[in-house]
Amino acid sequence: MVNLSILLKFANSFDFHVHTLVFLSNSTNDVYRFTKRNRSYYLRITQKPLEYEEKIKAELDWIQYLVKKGVRAALPIQTSKNQFTAVCQEDNKWYIATAFEAATGSFFDKNSDQYWNPKIFRNWGETMGMMHRLSKTYESSEVNGSRDSWSMSGNNNPNLQVGRYKVLRDKWISMERQIDILPRDKEAFGLIHHDFHPYNFVIQNETITVFDFDDSIFGWFSLDIAIAATHAIWWGVKKEDRCAKNEFAHLFLYEFLMGYRKENDLSERWVKTIPMFMEYRNICSFFWWLGDWDGDESRLTEEQRNAIDNAVKLIERHVPFDGCDIKI
Structure with a gap:
């Protein structure tokens, strides 16, 4: 402070x-x-x-x-x-x-039908779709281009180059290399929110008001969608079993993309990259803890250590995002 x-x-x-x-x-x-x-x-x-x-x-x-x-x-x-x-x-x-x-409204509540329902998912997607459509024609009046563009992270922490941490790091680097060669054409790449998760908007009468654009970058529109979907599944599923996650993921993405397509046209080629970007967001989450980690495991919580163990098991079994079978 x-x-x-x-x-x-x-x-x-x-x-x-x-x-x-x-x-x-x-x-x-x-x-x-x-x-x-x-x-x-x-x-x-x-x-x-x-x-x-x-x-x-x-x-x-x-x-x-x-x-x-x-x-x-x-x-x-x-x-x-x-x-x-x-x-x-x-x-x-x-x-x-x-x-x-201060935006007027309430945060999501996965246990409340009023603040977590398909209409909200659709309106969330519509809001993001409008933002992406406008991103295609946006030109800054003063400082055009001063927001960063997505780039590879380049983390060389030696503590992440052994054992299970190496498995995580190798997966992370592999995914970033895969992403880095994607085209950056105007129809699929522009200024995005980059953190449009359920705690960065409020809901009033199922209408969405978004805030916290601090992470905004030039990036892929499908990455922005994937970030929303990833956090929705992390925080919005009532049961933690794989079946419940798969069912919710299908419902969420169906409703979200229905709303999104009302405002912005994203080709099927790019829609199909959403699961890959969801897995990438999931992998990135571990390096929010581990980016500057000094190698002392006692500095990690038991929850973090268990999450790393689980992630490594999924990677070694070639199972995607958080154990979910995301299909679009």
Whole structure:
């Protein structure tokens, strides 16, 4: 968490009282909720080199374009100096702040028919389809091209080059090489959300409002779909057995793609890459833990060690994503 002096500076920049801040999370960024004139907003603080501000400006530019064209998304708000970012430096570190309107609605609940049902899956797909269609014609007004493009990770951690960790790493590298040679034509590749999972949108009357575009990159549209499907299956299945996962995956992808195709045309060739990208997202999840791992297994939780063991068994048996038989 950042210290109070930084929070005071950003509270002054966005013209709100610092005592209204409520800390929410600090996974990639520090995120707070605050109140201004009886309305709720979110403050996101990123600790990055100052040059990264241009990437954030590109993110915000795209959000505003999407909303202007009809996508329901949480809009950024301006500072008192009519800027969409605020920066400060402390202890030779730069901090970049952005603030967003609070989207109205509730998060998904897999045990509630109101907040987790086929109509929501279809609307989720329709929202993403609209975003991808608009991505094809989007041109940034200020910083076009400053968001990153998908690239291979290149992790050379020596602790991942032995035993079961090597099995995971080899699978990861093999998949990235397979992905890297895919075409990047305009009909299948563009600016994507890259993290459009169920905790990055809220639901109101089955309508979707999306937020958290911080991971947005230039990537394949089918990768964006696969990320949504992967997280839906991870978090949205009521029973953890393979049969339940397969059944839910079939239902989810059918409804999601029905909605998606209302807004964007994606050829069957690219639709068939979705299961591969789902498996890739699953493999990537292990390296969220292991990317900078020092080799000390006691630093991994029992749940993480069990997940790695299970993943390695599936890889060695040539069984795809999380034991599911995803067919489209």
